[in-house]
Amino acid sequence: MKVAIIGVTGYSGLELVRLLKNHPKVEIVSLHSHSQNNQDISNVYPHLKRIIDLTLEEINPKKIMATADLVFFATPSGISKDLAADFSENNFPMIDLSGDFRLKEIGAYEKWYQKEPASPAILSKAEYGLADLNSEYSSNFIANPGCYATCALLSLAPLVQEKWIDPDSIIIDGKSGLSGAGKNLSVAAHFEEAHDNMSLYKMNSHQHIPEIVQQLKSWDKSIPAIQFSTSLIPVSRGIFMTSYLKAKRKLTTSQVHQLYQSFYQDKPFIRVQAENQFPSIKQVVGSNYCDIGVAFNEATNVITVVSVLDNLVKGAAGQAIQNLNHLMKIPEITGLDFVPVYP
Amino acid sequence: MKVAIIGVTGYSGLELVRLLKNHPKVEIVSLHSHSQNNQDISNVYPHLKRIIDLTLEEINPKKIMATADLVFFATPSGISKDLAADFSENNFPMIDLSGDFRLKEIGAYEKWYQKEPASPAILSKAEYGLADLNSEYSSNFIANPGCYATCALLSLAPLVQEKWIDPDSIIIDGKSGLSGAGKNLSVAAHFEEAHDNMSLYKMNSHQHIPEIVQQLKSWDKSIPAIQFSTSLIPVSRGIFMTSYLKAKRKLTTSQVHQLYQSFYQDKPFIRVQAENQFPSIKQVVGSNYCDIGVAFNEATNVITVVSVLDNLVKGAAGQAIQNLNHLMKIPEITGLDFVPVYP
Amino acid sequence: MKVAIIGVTGYSGLELVRLLKNHPKVEIVSLHSHSQNNQDISNVYPHLKRIIDLTLEEINPKKIMATADLVFFATPSGISKDLAADFSENNFPMIDLSGDFRLKEIGAYEKWYQKEPASPAILSKAEYGLADLNSEYSSNFIANPGCYATCALLSLAPLVQEKWIDPDSIIIDGKSGLSGAGKNLSVAAHFEEAHDNMSLYKMNSHQHIPEIVQQLKSWDKSIPAIQFSTSLIPVSRGIFMTSYLKAKRKLTTSQVHQLYQSFYQDKPFIRVQAENQFPSIKQVVGSNYCDIGVAFNEATNVITVVSVLDNLVKGAAGQAIQNLNHLMKIPEITGLDFVPVYP
Amino acid sequence: MKVAIIGVTGYSGLELVRLLKNHPKVEIVSLHSHSQNNQDISNVYPHLKRIIDLTLEEINPKKIMATADLVFFATPSGISKDLAADFSENNFPMIDLSGDFRLKEIGAYEKWYQKEPASPAILSKAEYGLADLNSEYSSNFIANPGCYATCALLSLAPLVQEKWIDPDSIIIDGKSGLSGAGKNLSVAAHFEEAHDNMSLYKMNSHQHIPEIVQQLKSWDKSIPAIQFSTSLIPVSRGIFMTSYLKAKRKLTTSQVHQLYQSFYQDKPFIRVQAENQFPSIKQVVGSNYCDIGVAFNEATNVITVVSVLDNLVKGAAGQAIQNLNHLMKIPEITGLDFVPVYP
Structure with missing residues (x-):
């Protein structure tokens, strides 16, 4: 499974990179950011030096759909509601870590996020993905829950x-x-x-x-x-x-x-x-x-x-990967069976 | 007003020292500790060097009553319930920062502290001193509230x-x-x-x-x-x-x-x-x-x-000094009107 | 001694307020800030509520000289070098907590601060005030040392x-x-x-x-x-x-x-x-x-x-007050003889 | 490769468990502790619950040599110098994370650790294992460097x-x-x-x-x-x-x-x-x-x-595993190629 990550320079995006690096069934093929294009991610984040050898790219849905099998949105609220349109049109698998597709009731998103909501047509395709209590999804577009x-x-x-x-x-x-x-x-x-x-x-x-x-x-x-x-x-x-x-x-x-x-x-x-x-x-x-x-x-x-x-894990990137595992129909612990960092 | 502090090496006792040092109406005449007698307090606590020039003394109620006007107990629970007896007999003013004299109901102290309670006679003399809502006490023995x-x-x-x-x-x-x-x-x-x-x-x-x-x-x-x-x-x-x-x-x-x-x-x-x-x-x-x-x-x-x-202040030493001010019938802010340490 | 503080919303300025509040020989008469004029300082900093009842004022040297006896600059570098001119002309006492008047060698300020230096005439009046090793100053304009x-x-x-x-x-x-x-x-x-x-x-x-x-x-x-x-x-x-x-x-x-x-x-x-x-x-x-x-x-x-x-104390506001004490020819510990906050 | 860990309840021992859990070529077969025998490690350390299903055992060299291929000592100084004897006699592979076998000069261990040193015969077998600058060891007994x-x-x-x-x-x-x-x-x-x-x-x-x-x-x-x-x-x-x-x-x-x-x-x-x-x-x-x-x-x-x-990693357990990889003659990054936990 080849994945692209949009919004990788935020903490949830970075955590996706950290966890997916050791996922046996997933390859990260591209990283995307609004603000720091054409820079090596390891220049922006020195903890990734010698580990992740990818350059930040602009967000081009067509190109992403051509090279990846699924896209993660690790963007702040208000971004994926627009970005999802192209992917949705092509029924391309998406996992959205933001809040843009979680609220189903009309008016709720505007009230609580103070932003324009996603279009109802796209919103209706998104499925709320509380990964520990759901494992069979009817959609390939998952709204990953908030932390x-x-x-x-x-x-x-x-x-x-x-x-x-x-x-x-x-x-x-x-x-x-x-x-x-x-x-x-x-x-x-x-x-x-x-x-x-x-x-x-x-x-x-x-x-x-x-x-x-x-x-x-x-x-x-x-x-x-x-x-x-x-x-x-x-x-x-x-x-x-x-x-x-x-x-x-x-x-x-x-x-x-x-x-x-x-x-x-x-x-x-x-x-x-x-x-x-x-x-x-x-x-x-x-x-x-x-x-x-x-x-x-x-x-x-x-x-x-x-x-x-x-x-950042169960409340964001880890659950997103668990949802990816559900979509891939592989055991949900795949790539997630590591020991907490204590102390 | 001359005061003695018993249990001065704990954090509440140290805070009494810090605050009383600059109280215009109070002088600390002696410091007492179970464990570190005959040591200069500034050897035990280097932050007090060149500021507090007192030696830790054993706990001798008679001597304390001879030299001080009031005693603070800054001891863990289970100590003042016994220590208070001599002072109580002489009607000597006491402010107890521990929990030993706060609970009036029979059996409550044993249940929640898992220790033998104070004698009912002494317990009945202690007045619960929530200093911001009380200012006139009928007793000179104050049970200072918990934090x-x-x-x-x-x-x-x-x-x-x-x-x-x-x-x-x-x-x-x-x-x-x-x-x-x-x-x-x-x-x-x-x-x-x-x-x-x-x-x-x-x-x-x-x-x-x-x-x-x-x-x-x-x-x-x-x-x-x-x-x-x-x-x-x-x-x-x-x-x-x-x-x-x-x-x-x-x-x-x-x-x-x-x-x-x-x-x-x-x-x-x-x-x-x-x-x-x-x-x-x-x-x-x-x-x-x-x-x-x-x-x-x-x-x-x-x-x-x-x-x-x-x-340590409003929840212990500061409130105790506020209660002292109440007992002395001086403005309750005396010695307590300083600015919080921010940032 | 009446003092004004310019740059009071920074941490050093706030610390001056905290310490001067309890100084027996000093009264703060006005607080000044570039950015938040006409606000009560306790609205900006809730820790000062009910303690400091002053409104932030714009920086007007004439007015300051009319009401205060000395001015503290608690400004970032690059501010007091210009602000000092009016005060210097009137030989008005100043204590500058910034780095603008510390370096005497020509070119040093530009090299290390990457800013235009103060005018040589004013710079020559400022005396470096390492308060613990100096007590007699020949100037009433003190450059307070860096932390x-x-x-x-x-x-x-x-x-x-x-x-x-x-x-x-x-x-x-x-x-x-x-x-x-x-x-x-x-x-x-x-x-x-x-x-x-x-x-x-x-x-x-x-x-x-x-x-x-x-x-x-x-x-x-x-x-x-x-x-x-x-x-x-x-x-x-x-x-x-x-x-x-x-x-x-x-x-x-x-x-x-x-x-x-x-x-x-x-x-x-x-x-x-x-x-x-x-x-x-x-x-x-x-x-x-x-x-x-x-x-x-x-x-x-x-x-x-x-x-x-x-x-913020010995490295800024405390030393500045010690220098104020030196200028006032009163004991250097005045207003500074309190106990460290431990733990 | 089957390994046993002695001193597993200390932080270095726990870190060995964390890292070895995901090492593709290593299986932890037993955990040993002086103090908490017969307890499940996940009772002592709840972060290991549902992950490590092993009971703490007493330290029995014979039994360890019968079931494991190598032993880690993650003990405080002064323990492995004695424990190593039985293993050394049998030329059993050991990696010691303590300081007991690092100092070769006579008298040095006594002077700096204030303890009796290991016997010279066993000490001479231990090789100092600075894993990034050594990869070929002549011994199978590695003294892992200090942090x-x-x-x-x-x-x-x-x-x-x-x-x-x-x-x-x-x-x-x-x-x-x-x-x-x-x-x-x-x-x-x-x-x-x-x-x-x-x-x-x-x-x-x-x-x-x-x-x-x-x-x-x-x-x-x-x-x-x-x-x-x-x-x-x-x-x-x-x-x-x-x-x-x-x-x-x-x-x-x-x-x-x-x-x-x-x-x-x-x-x-x-x-x-x-x-x-x-x-x-x-x-x-x-x-x-x-x-x-x-x-x-x-x-x-x-x-x-x-x-x-x-x-705990490069300064202890990670380097010890790197040394294990060297001993096993497999790539030194095996089991250690994960992303730092940032932020």
């Missing part, structure tokens, strides 16, 4: 699908490392601001809220809304998420734990922790795992779900 | 006292820097474990839970329990707390903001942020401030309260 | 003044936290680049090289040049400097230590460590101290000097 | 072998992340001490000094000694080293750069940077690369060499 959305959906799927919780009670407190803020300079990502600090951003307005709700509703249409917060913590990679949910009835931690164990037992990348153990970010950094721990509090009837993932 | 408890209580006081929220809906997601874990070596506080990482600890079992509930119940006895989580973030000083509460009726962010503004307008150390602004840890580090921002979410009926403080 | 230069000069002064070292052997390896890189956004100061990383910048071209050499030559004109490197380390505040010098003759660590002890015994802000002890950054953060440790290696005849300081 | 030593030797090899520098002028300023301090708890590695801090340790007494000198002397016996310092920087993985050397004659940066380019052109893991570019730690983290940049200063006649590596 927070992936973490939230994997955290809640068992409880929502089994309808164990009050649909009105979902509270998700998400924390992300700075790689989630991307490569672009900003005050919030300035070392002196982010280091030794923590801050909340996009109060009640993060663009992953509608993405999470859309998927939760597909599992239980009685869910009306979610309370979802996002904060920055001074780590490089990683999402740490704490979700709070009112149980419909009295439970025990053990019962909740067993639900998760059995729900995820065949999912290679979801590692439910031992009972009364909770994951930390470092145990998944650099890997495609999402690790989950659960507890039930008798005093409050609240289930707490603690989940972690590497936002 | 998380201070942050939670200041976050919730307006909503609970005004009964704007569903008493059954309180969810508090607290995050602390590593200074909160203290000076003692532990795996969780090993640099390679804590750096670039985040982890949850004491799931549903943190000892500040009963302390918070006890105080909340004094404001609204209908509150049954709270959901309270504590996680470690890789910062040195600071608590970042996100609290979620179901409003009893439809509100606006503006209404909630006005409640907080008016509730705290005369409190010098509580800085309610401008509407739709939320505090970050760095804006309070090294200072006695607790900064608070609020929002109301129409989709979920949830009020989110974001609050920050420096756990 | 690295301060650390290097205090590290080397005893050895150079006593001519114990080979003048051709000076090697200085300086490391700085990111506050030294300032408030302006840059790739090097992007969290994802700086965190968990270390990098060297300005190889053999840092603008503090000529400043250090100029001062060393004033102590020993036989010094021809220095080898001086600067690297970024992922800390907020602090310089950590390791200097290597060939001894002219066989020495012992004890002899070198005694030289430093006696050289600095009357200097309140220079703390020579106990023999065979070496300082770390944290023991000076937030304070005006420079802590120094020394060692002699018999195998190589090399003296190693380890020195630390807070670049 | 600092690897970085220093790769930094200096071209200049020393070509005799371009004054042998008496070598000054090496090494900085290491905290993974280099290991898994054992210590004050220096306590988060509150190490974070936002920098400190020098083992002044003139680091045990890698004799290892570096021994190898340098083998290249140029006129080298008498080196000045070598080691400091801790608040990063997880990585060594950043700045070396200063007096050139014997006038040079240009370009000449020095060309020497390094040609010296290392066939070495797959040594990446000489483009002229006037200098590496940072992040560009090698998680990988087996050592990246090097050089400069010549006309004012001082000093060559500066800046080098970086991941102390």
Whole structure:
């Protein structure tokens, strides 16, 4: 399988390069960037020196379709919605890591992204690709989920699908490392601001809220809304998420734990922790795992779900490759079976 | 006012020294430690060289009562409950930064601290000293609040006292820097474990839970329990707390903001942020401030309260000095009116 | 003494505000900024809320001279060289924290700063103010030393003044936290680049090289040049400097230590460590101290000097206030006698 | 090739597991630990859950020799010197990551490690394995170099072998992340001490000094000694080293750069940077690369060499695997050709 990557100079694009370099069934044939054409990627990113010997090219869909079998979009929101047109016309396989094709409801993209949406015709072809819970796609155009959305959906799927919780009670407190803020300079990502600090951003307005709700509703249409917060913590990679949910009835931690164990037992990348153990970010950094721990509090009837993932792998490039494996109909762990980088 | 500090080699004790050094009405007359007697404190802590010229002494209550006017306990839990006896007998002024005298309910201390409690006679003399909401004490023996408890209580006081929220809906997601874990070596506080990482600890079992509930119940006895989580973030000083509460009726962010503004307008150390602004840890580090921002979410009926403080100052030594000022009946900002260390 | 601060929104300017707030003999009467006029400083910097109640003003020398007794320039290089003209004409007291008036040799400023220099007439009035080694100034216009230069000069002064070292052997390896890189956004100061990383910048071209050499030559004109490197380390505040010098003759660590002890015994802000002890950054953060440790290696005849300081205090605002104290002929520790913020 | 790992619960041992997991020619058959026998390694280290399904075993040389083809020692110093005896007797292949078999001179190990040395008979069988500069070993018992030593030797090899520098002028300023301090708890590695801090340790007494000198002397016996310092920087993985050397004659940066380019052109893991570019730690983290940049200063006649590596990979487990590849006579990049984890 020959692939091209558009938007390779962002962190998700770079992570695709890192992971695909060792994928046994994939060859990267071209790298594309809006801004730094004709430069060797290893000049722009010295960590790739002597490893990746490719020059950044402009984005030419015809040329890409002539040389590659699939294209990844690792672009910021608002780019692939236009770029996808040529590829879609030719029914060319695409995996989009941006948010442009995730929201199906009319008006939702405009509301949450404050941008013009993709054309309905192309949007309708894209399939939302939560890779750990889907493996058979009807489309060859995958909208890869957002990092927070992936973490939230994997955290809640068992409880929502089994309808164990009050649909009105979902509270998700998400924390992300700075790689989630991307490569672009900003005050919030300035070392002196982010280091030794923590801050909340996009109060009640993060663009992953509608993405999470859309998927939760597909599992239980009685869910009306979610309370979802996002904060920055001074780590490089990683999402740490704490979700709070009112149980419909009295439970025990053990019962909740067993639900998760059995729900995820065949999912290679979801590692439910031992009972009364909770994951930390470092145990998944650099890997495609999402690790989950659960507890039930008798005093409050609240289930707490603690989940972690590497936002650039499971939350972006790793899941995209898992989706590629699904499209190729090869084992989903292919090229993704490496050990987290600890410590 | 001459003061002695017991347990000075811990982080809270050191912070008392740092802050009292520049207090215009207080002189430190002696420093006491279980473990490092007869050493100059500046040999143990080189940052104090040429500044504090005192030798660590053993803990001799009689001698302390002969030379000082008040004693601070900056000891771990389980120490002052015994040490306080001699001082209490003589009605000698005490401010205890540990948790030994905070819980009034019989059995609570044993349950949450897994230690023998203080004697009921002495316990009954101690007054819980949430310094920003109390200024007139009937006792000269103050139980200084815990760092998380201070942050939670200041976050919730307006909503609970005004009964704007569903008493059954309180969810508090607290995050602390590593200074909160203290000076003692532990795996969780090993640099390679804590750096670039985040982890949850004491799931549903943190000892500040009963302390918070006890105080909340004094404001609204209908509150049954709270959901309270504590996680470690890789910062040195600071608590970042996100609290979620179901409003009893439809509100606006503006209404909630006005409640907080008016509730705290005369409190010098509580800085309610401008509407739709939320505090970050760095804006309070090294200072006695607790900064608070609020929002109301129409989709979920949830009020989110974001609050920050420096756990060693407002959450320990600073609040203790504020309580000292209350006992001395001098302005509460005396010796505490300095600028946070930013950046 | 009433002072105005120009360039207050940079980190050095903010640190002047923090420190002067508690200076017993100084009142800040106005704050000035090129870019954010008419805003309350506490809107721009929330850590100052309820503490500093001043509005940012444009830079009007006449008005400043009418209301203040002295002006601080906390501007980037290239600003004060022009701004100083009006003040200089009126012989108005100035302390310049930038590099514009430090280099006396013709052509040096242009070469190292790549900018037009100040006019020779004004430049000749400025006196280099290494505050710990000078206390009597003949001018009321002080060029405050650079952060690295301060650390290097205090590290080397005893050895150079006593001519114990080979003048051709000076090697200085300086490391700085990111506050030294300032408030302006840059790739090097992007969290994802700086965190968990270390990098060297300005190889053999840092603008503090000529400043250090100029001062060393004033102590020993036989010094021809220095080898001086600067690297970024992922800390907020602090310089950590390791200097290597060939001894002219066989020495012992004890002899070198005694030289430093006696050289600095009357200097309140220079703390020579106990023999065979070496300082770390944290023991000076937030304070005006420079802590120094020394060692002699018999195998190589090399003296190693380890020195630390807070670049925003001793390396900028603290030293500037010490110079202000010198100008006011009051004890140099006035307003600067606080405890470092540890941990 | 079947391998056993002794001391697997330390950071170097864990890194061997991480890297060998994806080595196409190697199978890990057993893991051994002094302290945690009979536990699943994934219980001790949750990042290995569902990946490594092995139980920690006690250290039984006979059993290891019966099931494995080679043994790695990833033990602290002072362990393998005794453990090696049984394996040595049977001429069983060993790679020792500790310092026990690196120093050949009589008395050196005792002096620098303050421990009893290995028996001379076994010591004489061990061959020092600087993997990038050696590929043909005469022994099957490799003493894997230390992390600092690897970085220093790769930094200096071209200049020393070509005799371009004054042998008496070598000054090496090494900085290491905290993974280099290991898994054992210590004050220096306590988060509150190490974070936002920098400190020098083992002044003139680091045990890698004799290892570096021994190898340098083998290249140029006129080298008498080196000045070598080691400091801790608040990063997880990585060594950043700045070396200063007096050139014997006038040079240009370009000449020095060309020497390094040609010296290392066939070495797959040594990446000489483009002229006037200098590496940072992040560009090698998680990988087996050592990246090097050089400069010549006309004012001082000093060559500066800046080098970086991941102390757990190139400085330990990666180099050990490279040595394993050498022993197996397969391409040295086998199992090591992955992309650094950036950002």
